[in-house]
Amino acid sequence: MQEFVKNKMAVAASLFILLILIAAILAPVAATCDPSATDSRSVLTPPSKEHILGTDRLGRDIFSRTVYGARISLFIGFIAIGMAVLIGIFIGAMAGYYGGSIDTILMRFVDTMLCFPTIFLILAVISLLGPSIFNIMIVIGATNWMGIARLVRAQVLTLKERDFVAASKVMGAKDSWIILRHLIPNAIGPVLVSATLGIGGAILVESALSFLGIGVQPPTPSWGNILMDGRSTLGVAWWLTVFPGLFILFTVLSYNILGEALRDIAEPRLKR
Amino acid sequence: MVIVKCDRLKKRFFGRAGIVKAVDDVSLEIERAEAFGLVGESGCGKTTLGKIILGVLKPDSGNVILGTKKMQVIFQSSYNSLDPKMNISDILSEGLIIKGTGQGEIKRKVEAALDLVKLPKEALKKYPHQFSGGERQRIAVGRAVLTDPEFIVCDEPVSSLDVTIQLQILNLLKEIQKRFGITYLFISHDLRVIKFMCNRLAVMRYGKVLETGPVDYIYSNPSHPYTRSLLSSHFYDIIKNDASLKL
């Protein structure tokens, strides 16, 4: 019974993710207005037929801005986590496959990175390099690969003892062949689960940075800076913060639910 | 002519229960085109010796002199020896791709190998878990012969199969040996299997080779007490099963 409910949740989460994804990709079609078109006659109007999520203090349509914001926020989330996956797989595979001092050095590096308070690291890097979409992706990617590296290393440690690896060596395979053709394909399952869970986190970090004004810079809309925009008028126009906030909440939640459902499938032993 | 010569090989492992001398001063010679048996109880170091000969493990001391570079291996567990994420086509062609063989030749050889191990062409698109243990072991045999090896280490290739399937695989291996003149190092703890497959054998215990000689000679005149005990525990089985194995 619980299983069923959980599956239903996962289905709902996937549908929501899909919906947002389609809206983001088709933003020019999905948006009802130009996201940066101002309109001095309809400033701070509450949700109506014309502006279903209302307008901000410049008269811009919140729904359209949210749809375009989804583009930026999801793009940053995907690319950042994609980067983290690549770095994590590379470091984890090297450490697990070669072992010895390579393993020791790489894993101490992972431990060090994990000790850093990530948000301060991000703040420091952004204030040094300046806020841009590119820098935000890099910095989120560079601070999120450690869990994946550990995961891949653990997988590789057991996989490399399997007989299909020995058979491959006997046939004259190079290390790169064994790692790319045998070890990574067999280790990728849990990595994808972890990446799905990571996307939610990455979207949150992007929103937080944009909210603090050191993320995506206006006029480019992202969920975080739409939220920040609404902050000053929170008392009179709740729709400016509530709607983008809900989008962030449900998107992050959906990725987490989907990730956990995938994990239950991939690793039934860990199921509660 | 000697194809494999092991010279005072030693290999230790540092396990939880202390140091294990998995291979302890082993010297032996395998002649070209023979089937050389290696028997001994579980944990005596047979797999370790096989892996050292294949170059997968480095010995602590001693060395292996090989008369060929064309080696292959067939392991006990086909579940472990076939990559679950590869389809049969990729598994079979792996050795040829590594060697840089051309597409056309790979296709031709894969089909020939499939024929040899009596699997249908439809098998190519499937994955290892879609086959029975016996079929998987035939795939492993196919992969091994595909690269035209001169020497194959068969590490208990039939131990995890039931008797009728064992016989199928053993006959297949025998046929292959006759056709291609391949040398086998045939590892087993089953004396019947060794008698069926091999012309010479070495008896191993605790990492050491106790005695080496022709199968018929050792089976009738075991010189070491351990060999005698191995034989006596199997004696009636051998008499009983010899007839059926020769079918």
Ligand SMILES: Nc1ncnc2c1ncn2[C@@H]1O[C@H](COP(=O)(O)OP(=O)(O)OP(=O)(O)O)[C@@H](O)[C@H]1O
């Ligand atoms: N990688 C390893 N690390 C530690 N100990 C090992 C390792 N590989 C083998 N050993 C130990 O070395 C000894 C010999 O192992 P090996 O696998 O060669 O035996 P075997 O004769 O092939 O046994 P079986 O008939 O069960 O296959 C055993 O005691 C085993 O526990």
Ligand SMILES: [Mg+2]
């Ligand atoms: Mg063994």
